[in-house]
Amino acid sequence: MKRLTTIIALFMSITAFAQQNLSFGQGPQPVSPEINSDNTVTFRMAAPDAAKVQITGDFLPSQSIETEYGTFDIQGTVDMVKGADGIWTYTSDVLKPELYIYNMIVDGVKITDPLNVYTIRDINNLFNVFIIGGDRADLYKVNKVEHGTVSKVWYDCPTEGIKRRCTVYTPAGYETSKKKYPVFYLLHGIGGDENAWSELGRAAQILDNLIAQGKAEPMIVVMTNGNISEEAAPGETSKGFTVPTMDLPKTMDGYFENAFPDVIKFVESTYRVKADKAHRAIAGLSMGGFHTLFISINNPDTFDYIGLFSAAVDREQYNGLKTIYENRDQKIDRLFSKNPKLFWIGIGKTDFLYENNTALRGVLDSRKYKYTYLETDGGHIWRNWRIYLSEFVPLLFK
Amino acid sequence: MKRLTTIIALFMSITAFAQQNLSFGQGPQPVSPEINSDNTVTFRMAAPDAAKVQITGDFLPSQSIETEYGTFDIQGTVDMVKGADGIWTYTSDVLKPELYIYNMIVDGVKITDPLNVYTIRDINNLFNVFIIGGDRADLYKVNKVEHGTVSKVWYDCPTEGIKRRCTVYTPAGYETSKKKYPVFYLLHGIGGDENAWSELGRAAQILDNLIAQGKAEPMIVVMTNGNISEEAAPGETSKGFTVPTMDLPKTMDGYFENAFPDVIKFVESTYRVKADKAHRAIAGLSMGGFHTLFISINNPDTFDYIGLFSAAVDREQYNGLKTIYENRDQKIDRLFSKNPKLFWIGIGKTDFLYENNTALRGVLDSRKYKYTYLETDGGHIWRNWRIYLSEFVPLLFK
Numbered sequence: 001m002k003r004l005t006t007i008i009a010l011f012m013s014i015t016a017f018a019q020q021n022l023s024f025g026q027g028p029q030p031v032s033p034e035i036n037s038d039n040t041v042t043f044r045m046a047a048p049d050a051a052k053v054q055i056t057g058d059f060l061p062s063q064s065i066e067t068e069y070g071t072f073d074i075q076g077t078v079d080m081v082k083g084a085d086g087i088w089t090y091t092s093d094v095l096k097p098e099l100y101i102y103n104m105i106v107d108g109v110k111i112t113d114p115l116n117v118y119t120i121r122d123i124n125n126l127f128n129v130f131i132i133g134g135d136r137a138d139l140y141k142v143n144k145v146e147h148g149t150v151s152k153v154w155y156d157c158p159t160e161g162i163k164r165r166c167t168v169y170t171p172a173g174y175e176t177s178k179k180k181y182p183v184f185y186l187l188h189g190i191g192g193d194e195n196a197w198s199e200l201g202r203a204a205q206i207l208d209n210l211i212a213q214g215k216a217e218p219m220i221v222v223m224t225n226g227n228i229s230e231e232a233a234p235g236e237t238s239k240g241f242t243v244p245t246m247d248l249p250k251t252m253d254g255y256f257e258n259a260f261p262d263v264i265k266f267v268e269s270t271y272r273v274k275a276d277k278a279h280r281a282i283a284g285l286s287m288g289g290f291h292t293l294f295i296s297i298n299n300p301d302t303f304d305y306i307g308l309f310s311a312a313v314d315r316e317q318y319n320g321l322k323t324i325y326e327n328r329d330q331k332i333d334r335l336f337s338k339n340p341k342l343f344w345i346g347i348g349k350t351d352f353l354y355e356n357n358t359a360l361r362g363v364l365d366s367r368k369y370k371y372t373y374l375e376t377d378g379g380h381i382w383r384n385w386r387i388y389l390s391e392f393v394p395l396l397f398k
Numbered sequence: 399m400k401r402l403t404t405i406i407a408l409f410m411s412i413t414a415f416a417q418q419n420l421s422f423g424q425g426p427q428p429v430s431p432e433i434n435s436d437n438t439v440t441f442r443m444a445a446p447d448a449a450k451v452q453i454t455g456d457f458l459p460s461q462s463i464e465t466e467y468g469t470f471d472i473q474g475t476v477d478m479v480k481g482a483d484g485i486w487t488y489t490s491d492v493l494k495p496e497l498y499i500y501n502m503i504v505d506g507v508k509i510t511d512p513l514n515v516y517t518i519r520d521i522n523n524l525f526n527v528f529i530i531g532g533d534r535a536d537l538y539k540v541n542k543v544e545h546g547t548v549s550k551v552w553y554d555c556p557t558e559g560i561k562r563r564c565t566v567y568t569p570a571g572y573e574t575s576k577k578k579y580p581v582f583y584l585l586h587g588i589g590g591d592e593n594a595w596s597e598l599g600r601a602a603q604i605l606d607n608l609i610a611q612g613k614a615e616p617m618i619v620v621m622t623n624g625n626i627s628e629e630a631a632p633g634e635t636s637k638g639f640t641v642p643t644m645d646l647p648k649t650m651d652g653y654f655e656n657a658f659p660d661v662i663k664f665v666e667s668t669y670r671v672k673a674d675k676a677h678r679a680i681a682g683l684s685m686g687g688f689h690t691l692f693i694s695i696n697n698p699d700t701f702d703y704i705g706l707f708s709a710a711v712d713r714e715q716y717n718g719l720k721t722i723y724e725n726r727d728q729k730i731d732r733l734f735s736k737n738p739k740l741f742w743i744g745i746g747k748t749d750f751l752y753e754n755n756t757a758l759r760g761v762l763d764s765r766k767y768k769y770t771y772l773e774t775d776g777g778h779i780w781r782n783w784r785i786y787l788s789e790f791v792p793l794l795f796k
Contacts, residue, residue, distance in 0.1 A: 029641075031641065045507065046507070047505065047506060047507045048506060049449070049450070049505045049506035049507075050504075050505040050506065050507060051447070051449070051505070052447070106448075106504050106505060106507050106509070107445065107447045107448040107449070107504060107505050108445060108446060108447035108448065109443065109444070109445045109447075109448060109504050109509070109512055110512055111504070111507075111509040111510070111512055112509070112510060112524070114507055114508055114509055115641075116639070117519045117522060117523070117524045117632075117641075117642060118633050118639045119517060119524065121515045124515060125515070126510070126515045126517065129639070130639055131638065131639070133638075141636070141638065142630075142633075142634055142635055142636055142638070143636055144636045146552070146561070147552040147561070147563070148552075149549050149550065149551045149552070150549065150550045151547050151548065151549035151550075152547065152548045152549075153547045153573075154544070154545040154546075154547070154570070163544070163545070165545070172552070175551075175668045176667070176668065232540075234515075235516050235540075236540060237540055238539070238540055238541055238542045240529065240531075240539065240540070241514070241516045241527070241528055241529070243429065243513075243515075244515060269574070270573045270574065
């Protein structure tokens, strides 16, 4: 039988050979990325015929660009160096523990690393990922711990008259424990979807690891799709494999917030949950923080734990369902009159929404409302959102 | 508030611009692939600085290559043509309904289409996908029907002393129906993993669509990982983002088959199932067909429905757990003495395992055992395995 195994593997290898960027018989492929023992990382590309190969990633020093809208820092780009063997290489500085993203650029075309099959889509960009372990980044890795279940589930949203898809994390042991669990609703940013938190957000790994370490309560995490005009993430609806866009109707116009009770109803009629305020949490990043704020203040008896991650918290809304956004500060007063157990704000020092959050904190401070505040380095980036998630989760349901 | 939405979208666009292969401000990006109304498909790549751009895909005429192991047909490759605007294009012939895969090649480097974020990994290759609808290919699309849930679930495998990951499809309505369901175990080929059938296999879409059309019974589908030395798919274990390989120990050595009762036990103690022979089916492709044959004949009272898709069905095993493979034909006799409701074989006319399957059919024919046989064009390819799945599923649990 070993013979047959060999034949099948050989067949698969040969027919797949057109799918490699090295020729059949040329020996083992180079490895990219290779994480070296000193936590530098070597990237390689076999491209003997290319004139120029570059790499761009969030581990490189950022570059400033001037635009008509102001100066922005963008991800840095460096040239890779061609060897006599036609293999281009670049070795990074020593990198701190983190999940990093990158692309390569071959003769001006932005691509994913042909030697690294691990990619994540974020809106309309596809990039490679790698993790330097250690410190907090170990929370982002799959470790030898009990793992929860990650499900893609469709639920009925009668308020909008559509079926919608969400990602549900149930903690290890849920299937067999017969226990009831608290629920944490976790919302993505503009242009994201129900896959965002479980992919770039590493939510399942963070929950698995914090629960295994005894730092977080076992909980269900429900990751919704905040684009209420869409049934599901790009590629997962009857529209087919269309180009993802951030230009979606009804994205921050009140309709998502208005329909949010539908998902709560679905979750509480489908999963074994503790269906009370003390066992419900909600948080979101950027647009999801905006959604979180308005969902929680419009439903002041629903959530005891509220988290705003780099949230857009501007106070006025000029179109859509005005009732959701009007009288924001009075609604905040009403929320705090019900004594939520946690109101949590995280923001990066260079986030373009920093002032926006400072203004909200001013409102809370002027009224002497208690909240937890975390200020981190950097801006409006996933690195911060993973930090905020891993800081917020241990505070829940205690 | 519209203002804030605009600012966030603008910020995301600008900081992401280094991640586009066209420059910021250069106007709308070209679209690739564009499925034209006559079912030709136009591919585009913006690569003004590239010297040569090609496309390779399974919709192109295949090419023969000579190797020391014989002549093999591999996926064809054609040159794209550069326009004055620096955009390279290629328009295909009229394509039949099907799910197609492709890559581009820029100055000799095999890449995914930078304008198409929809990719699927199969073993150590990453390619783009698109679907030409119509006929059977409509089964592969997400349609406006009720959708089942797709879960990534970890279960205990005490026989091997590890936790393992599988993909579980529960049909639409499972969560709330309180009914019990039949279970179909669906196994992948060599080098694949528990994601293979739900990705290139389009199993969730095929099941959703066949159930919605009334052609298949609502059922649970359990997609296991056939590499018993692995806990889960590459990237989903504590090994991290390692390079996927087909060279895995214990792949066809009896250990997977021996441990299979563990997954049945998990499923039947976790989901609402009809736990009897009449409500269990098993099928697999290639190595998974081999696993299917030996699991079913070693457990003749377990499955009433058995499907071999381009299966490796060689009769002898020289290493590993010999007890699983020895006395194959006597075990086949024992299986048929229990009157399974369906024994199904599908094979492509040019499959390198064709003779292997002919030999098995000879054994069945000589004993006058009843089986269903489907012979299709083409070889050892996913197109056939999607066809076999969509033919097999309507025959189950009737």
